[in-house]
Amino acid sequence: MDVVLEETGPGRAVVGDPVLEIRNLSVDYGYDEDPVHVLREVSLTLHRGEVLGLAGESGCGKSTLAYAATRLLPPPGLVTGGEVMFTDRDGSRRDLLALSDTELRASRWQDTAIVFQGAMNSLNPVFRVGRQIADGIRAHRPGMGRAESLEKAAELLELVGISTDRLRSYPHQLSGGMRQRVMIAMALALDPQVLIMDEPTTALDVVMQRQIVEQIADLRERLGFSVVFITHDVSLLIEIADRIAIMYAGEIVEDAAAQDVYRRPRHPYARGLLHSFPPLRGPKRELGGIPGSPPDLAALPSGCAFRARCPYVLDACAAVRPELVTPAVAGDDPRRTVACLRHEPERVAAAGFEPVPVPPELAAR
Template identity: 65%
Template sequence: MSKPVLEIKGLDVDYGYGPGAVRAVHGVDLTLHTGEVLGLAGESGSGKSTLAHGLTRLLPPPGVITGGEVLHHPENGPPADILAMTPAELRSFRWAQTSIVFQGAMNSLNPVHTVAAQLTDVIRAHEPGTTRAGRLARARDLLRTVGIPADRLDSHPHQLSGGMRQRVMIAMALALRPRVVIMDEPTTALDVVMQRQILRQLVALRDELAFSVVFITHDLSLLVEFSDRIAVMYGGRIVEQAPARALYRDPLHPYSDGLLHSFPALHGPRRALAGIPGSPPDLRAVPPGCPFAPRCPLVTDACAEAPVLAVPAGHEGRSVACHLRPAARTTV
C-alpha cells in the first residue's frame, strides 16, 4: 500500500447547536493513499456530501465540525491538520492541494462568464505572477486534457452539453495539479454512456497526473468498476470498507449487500432486484444499537448494542461494523 495523502480521524459533523443539534457524520475514520481512487457509497442522507464538505471546511451554516482531525500529508514535511488551518492557509491550500468537483456542473459554473474566464481565474488567484497569455495557454491544454476542443474556451456554460460542463469542472479541479480531487456525485445528471466516458477519462488522468480521488456516489455499481477501494456509509457512519472487487464478490455488511442487489446485473443470468426495505434513519432520533437494525433482514438480539468498525476474522484488509462478523481486531 502506498503512503497516505489524506487521513480522516474521528470526524464528527453536526447541523445546529446545543441539544437540538443533529449529528450527520459520526466518528468517521478514513485514509486515502497516494494514487488511489477511494469510493464513498450510500443512500441519499447517509452523510457522504457532508463528509466531503466537512473535510474541506466548506460546510454551509448551520453545519459545524465538532470533533476529529483531517491530516494532509505533503510530499515532504510533517502532515498538516486542515481543520486547524487559518483562513489564509485554507485559501492557498484549496485547489492547489485539494480540489472538489461539486454535484451539478450547471450550478457550479458562473452562467455569465466564459469557460476561459473561469479557468484562468483559478490560475490567476493562486499564481498571480503568470501572464494572461500563459494562463490562456494552460486553459487550452486543460480543455484538451479532458477531451474538449480548445475553441470552446469562449463558450458560456449554457452553450455546452451536460457532459462538457462536467468536463470543464474536472479541468478546473485539475488546473493547479492538486494531489487530491474530491468528486461529489459528478455524474448524477448524466446518461449512463456519458458517465462511463467521464469516469474512464478520470481514471486515465489519474494515471497520467498521479493524483488521488475521493469519488462519492449512491451508485455502488459505478464504484465497483472504477474504484480501488470502497467505504460504505449509513446513518453518518462507515459500516464497511474493502477493496472494490472483494466487496462486490462478498459484501460483509447486510446494507452493502442490499445496495449491490438494488442494481440490475449487466452480465450473467437475470436475477430479481431485492432492494432495501424501509427508509434511512431519522438523524434526529437514531435508534439505539445498530442504526441499520430496523431495516436489516438478519437482525439478532445482539444488534441492540451498536457494533464497532473492526477487521473480521479471516478478512484482513477489510473492516465492517456488524455483529454477524466476529471481529479479529478493532480498526483503532
C-alpha cells in the same frame, strides 16, 4: 503498491502511502441544545494514487463528509471533533481543520480540489469558461499574465477532451457532460494531489457517465493524483474504484477493496445495495432491495442504526452499537473493516447475548 512517485529518499512520497486521513470526524447540524449528529466519529484513509469510492443512500452523509473535510461545510453545519491530516509530497503533514484562512486558501485547488455535483450551479453563468479557469489559476499564481493563464486553460480543456475553441463559450452553451469536464479541468489546474468528486455523473445519461468515468481513470493514471469518488451508484464504483467505503446514517459500515465488496460483501447493508442492481456479467439473478427507509438522524435508534431494515438482525443489535472491526471470516484481508455484530461474537457475548454464527452469505469466500 510500492511505485515511487519521485526519487527515493527521506520524506519522498510513495504510491500506497496515506495522503488524506480523516480521523474521528464528527459533524452536527444546528446550533441549539439539540443538534442533529450527521457524522459520528467517521474515520477514512485515502492512499496516494488510489481511487476511493464512497457510496450510500441519499442523506447518509457522503457529501457532508467531503465538505467538512475540506472546510466547505455551509451553516448550520459545524465540525465538532476530529482531524483531517494531509500528507504533502515531501512527507510534511498538517491538519486541514487547523489551518488559518490564509493557509487554507493556499491549500485549496493545490493540495485538494473538489468537483461539485451540479456543474451548472458551480460555473458563473455570465463569464466565459476560459476566463473562469484562467481566473482560478491567476488567483494562486499572481505572477502569471492573462495570456499565459488562458493558454494554460486551453491546455486543460484539451486534457479533458474539449476543443480549445470552447474557451469563449458560456456555461449555458455547453452540454451537461461538457460542463462537468470543464469543472474537472478547473479542479486539475494546479496539479492537486487529492481530487474529491461529489456525484460527478449525476443527471448525465449512461453514455456520458461512461465517458466521464473513463476519463477520470485515464487522468489518474497520467497525472498520479488520488480520488475520492462519491456516489449512490455502487455499480459505477466497482468499475473505477480501488477501494469502496459504504456509509449508512452518518457512519462507515464497510471498507474494503472494490472487488471484495462486490463479490464478498460482509455487511447486510452493503449486500442489499449490491442486490438492488443487475449484475455486470454472468447469470441473471433476482433483484432484491432494502425495505424501509433510512432512520431519522435526529432520532437514531439505540444500538445498530440499520437494525430496523436488516434481515440478519440479532437481539443484541438493539443494545450494542457495532464498531468497525476486521470480519470474523478466515482468509479476509486484514485491512478490511465492517461494522456488524454478526462479525463481533465476543462483544455480543460480553453484552449477555448468545453469539450467532456468521450466515454463509456474509462469509462467502
